[in-house]
Amino acid sequence: MRQLKSSIAAAALAFFAAAGAQAADLKIGLILPMTGPFASHGKQITNGIKLYLAQNGDTIAGRKVQLIIKDDAPGTSGDVSKRNAQELVIQDKVDILAGFSLTPEAFAVAPIATEAKKPMVVMNAATSSITTKSDYIVRTSMTLPQTTAPIASWAAKNKIKTVYTIVADYGPGYDAEGQFKKTFTAAGGQIAGEVRVPVNSNDFSPYLQKVKDTKPDAVFLFVPNGPMGIAFMKGFQERGLAQAGIKLIATGDLIDEDVIDAIGDPALGVINSFHYSEAHKSPENKAFTEAYYKAYPNDRPNFMAVAAYDGMRLIAEALKKTGGDADAEKFIAAARGLKWMSPRGPVEIDPATRDIVQTVYIRKVEKVGGKLQNIEFDQVPEFKDPGKQ
Template identity: 40%
Template sequence: MRILRWLGLTALALAVGGTAQAASVKVGVVLPFSGANADLGHQIDKAFDLYVKLHAKDIAPNKVEIIKRDEGPPTGAVAKRVTTELITNDKVQLVTGFVFSPSAIALAPVITQAKVPMVIANAGTAWITNLSPYIVRLSFSMWDPAYPMGGYAYNKIGCKTAAVAYTDFPPGKDSIEAFETGYKKAGGKVTLTIPMGSPVQVPDFTPFLQRVKDAHPDCLYAFVPSGAHATGIMKAYGELGLRKAGIKLIGPMDLIPDNKLQDMGDAAIGTIVMGHYAVDLDSPANKKFKEEWHKAYGADSYPDFMSAAGWDTMHAIFDTINKLHGNLSDGMKVVDAMKGWSAVGPRGPVKIDPATRDIVQNEHVMEVYRKPDGKLGERILDTVKDVKDECKVLKIGRCGK
C-alpha cells in the first residue's frame, strides 16, 4: 500500500515538475454550475473568465489552464470528490472557487495532505481559514459586514431594539452571531430571534415576518442566501408593509444582490446594508470593471459582490504566478507569496492578512434608493476602513482554534 502511495506521489511530483517547466499553470475551478444555487457559481465564473480573457497577456510567457468542475449541492461530498480528482488526476497546482462553506470544510484535510493551495472565492464561514495552512481567502468572512453593522445600527440608524432573522444554516448563524456581538457591545437589545428554514427550499417568508411585525422592533436584521431567498424575503417585507409599520430592514449585502435588485421593486427602497461591494460603488477600478462586464455579458447583466471577489481572486492568482515565475509546484511557497498581497480591485483596496490568510477590506454602509433614471441603486452612507475578521480577533468559538 505504501509502495502504491509512494508511486502515486512520485507521479504527482513528476507531473508537477513537468508542467512547471512548460510554464502552464493548471488551476482547478470548483463552483456550483447546476442545481438550486447555480446562479451563484455563474456570477463568479463570469468574473474569472473575464479576468483571464483581459489579463492573459500579463503573465506571458506563462499560461493558465483552467479546469472547471461542478461543485454540486452544499453537501461537501461532490466538491470533495471532484476537487480530490482535480488534484490526483488532473494534477492541478491550485484550486479555487468554492461557494459553499461545507465544500471548503470537507476539503481542508485533503488540501493539507496534498499540499495544494485553496484560494476561496466565496465560502464565508469565519473559521474556515483556521482549518488548513493552505487556505487563502479572497472573499470575506461572515463577520466582515455583520460585526461593524451591529455598532452602526445602534449608533447611526437608531435601532434601539432589533429582531434578527436568518436562514438556518452555518453562514446564517455566523452572521447573526457577529451582528449580535457588535450590537450588544454598542448597547442594543435583541428582542426576537427567528430561524427561517433551510437554505435548500425557499420558504414562504410571510409567517416569519408577520411575527416580526407583531413584535414591533425598531429594526429587522436579516440574513438570507443571496439567491431566490433574498427576493422572497424582500417581497414578504413589502407585502406586509413592515416599513410603514416603522420596522427598518438592515443586513449584510446578501440581502440585495446587485443582479436581483432591479426585480425587488419599491419594497427594497430604504433598506440599509453593510457590504464591501455594490455596482454603484464610485471608483475608477469599479467603473472599468463594470464597463468590461457589460461589454462581455450585455447591459442586462450585473456583477455583484461575488463577482467582485471572483475578479480579485483571479487577480491574486495571476500576480502570484508572476511572482513565482510560473513555478507553482510548492504549495507552501504559493501561500507565502499570497500573504500580504494587496491591490485595488472593484471593491476598493484589498489585502491579505499574512497572519490569518484572510482578506482585509473596506466595508460600506449602503442604502437602496431610486435613481433618477428609474432604476434602483445603492448610495454609500458611510465607510468602515480596513475591516479584519473580528471573529478571529476576538477568538470566538472555532475561530479561536
C-alpha cells in the same frame, strides 16, 4: 467549456507570438457548482476569472493559464467536491485549486490541499473558519462576521435602540444572528426579539405581524439570497412595517446585484452592509463594470464575480513574485500581505490569517437611472474578520 477554451486560446495567441518559448502551462482547477440551485454562483465566478484573463492576458510569469472546471453540483455534497479535487490533482495535475462557492466544498477539499501541497484560493465560501482548515488556503471573498458586524455597529450608532432579529434556520443564519447580537449589544443596543424561520419558507406573515406588534426600531434579516429574501421584502412592504417606522437592516448578500431586480421596488430603502456594490464609485470599478457588461451583457456583476476577479489577480501577483513557481509554501508566502486596488476598494491579504481585509460599506437601496442599486453612504475601512478574534 469548448467556448471557454477557444476564447482563451484566441487571446493567448497574440501573447504567445511575442513571448516566444513557454514554460509549462499553469493549470488551475476550479471546483464550482455549475448546475443546480447554485449554478448562478458558478457562472458569476467563472465570469470574473475569465474577465481578468481577457483583460490581462492569459500568460502569467511566462506560463499559459489553463482552466479546468469541475461541476460539483449541488455544491453541498462534500464527497463530490473532494473527489473532483482528487481528480484535479492526480489526473489533471493542476498547480492551483480554486473556486469554492459554498462552505462544504471548501471544508471537504481543504485536507487535499494540505496533503497534495497545492495552493487553494477560496473565491466565495464565507464561513469564518475556512482559512484555518489548511495552511495553503487564501481567501479573496469575505466572511460572514465581517459583513455582519458593521451593520450592527452602524445601527447602534444611528439611533436604532431595539432590533428584532429574523434569520433562516441554518448554520450561516446562526452565525449571522450570533455576530449581530454580540456587536449590537456590546454597543448598547437591545434585542427586542429573535426568531429563526425554516429555510425555504415563503410565508412570513405570522412573523411580520409579531414584529409589528413588538414595535422595534429595526428588523435585522439574514436569509439565503433568493426567493426567501424576495418574499420577506414583499411581505414587509405589504404589511406596512416601513410606514410603522420600522427599518429593515440586513447584510448585502440578501440584495446583491443578482437578485435585486427580482425583488424590485420593495427593496427600496433597505440598509445593509457589504463589501461590494456595482455602484461603488472608483475608476477601478468603472473599468470593471464596463468590461463586465461588454463581455456578459445579460448579467449584472456582483460580489462573487469581483471576488473571483480578485482571486485570479491574487494568483497572478503571487506567481509574479515567485517567478511562476506555484509551490504551495512559496505561493502562500508570496500571497501573504499582498495589497491591491480591487473594484470594491482597497484590499489586503492578512499576513497572519491569509484571509481578506477590506472596507465594508453601509449602503441603502436606491433607484439610479431606473436601476436598483446599493448606494454606499458610510464605511468601515480595513476591516478584518471579527470571527477570528
